[in-house]
């Protein structure tokens with residue numbers, strides 16, 4: 357499994373120490389970009405992304421919760437992202453999503469699509485053979501530390517069934533309220549990458565990552 361802690365929940369006064377713990381224990385690092393328009397919260401710009409890049413060789417998984425992902429895809433590509441994940445709801449249009457996916461691939465990055473809890477999975481099925489990562493939101497995007505929405509489980513099953521039926525090889529990632537209480541249910545339904553913010557950073561990072569791994 358891939359563990360992708362969300363630096364949203366990092367204690368930035370202990371940046372170096374927490375980066376070391378991540379470097380010792382995880383595969384990916386999840387970077388939540390919020391613009392105070394697409395979601396009602398504001399997080400990080402490219403400078404923080406560059407600082408993380410300077411402190412890790414891990415796969416930097418950039419989740420854009422912004423109204424203008426075309427612009428920010430380029431900004432975060434330059435800042436050291438390995439993947440750019442954007443929201444289907446920005447466009448609600450398959451062709452426009454494909455255009456941006458192509459642009460992300462042209463920058464030699466992995467491309468991903470995310471959907472909010474209210475967006476029907478069937479709307480994005482035509483994109484699944486074009487992407488590298490599908491990010492299923494299991495909370496309403498905007499804030500860390502929310503409770504997992506169990507509705508995500510049948511949605512995950514729907515994506516996984518389609519993936520198997522069409523023999524696709526994108527990575528299924530789940531984001532929001534992930535803990536050692538729901539990780540097993542997620543992994544057994546096809547999740548391969550788990551984003552976890554508050555669960556990982558609340559307490560001992562290495563030990564919390566281990567707890568997630570034991571759920572496999």
Ligand code: DX5
Pocket residue numbers: 362364365386388419495496497498499500501502531532533534551552553554555
């Ligand atoms: C929510 C973000 C998440 C969030 C996860 O909008 O996309 O990545 O930080 O945090 P937890 O694990 O605390 O729900």
Ligand code: ZN
Pocket residue numbers: 362386387388419531551
């Ligand atoms: Zn996220």
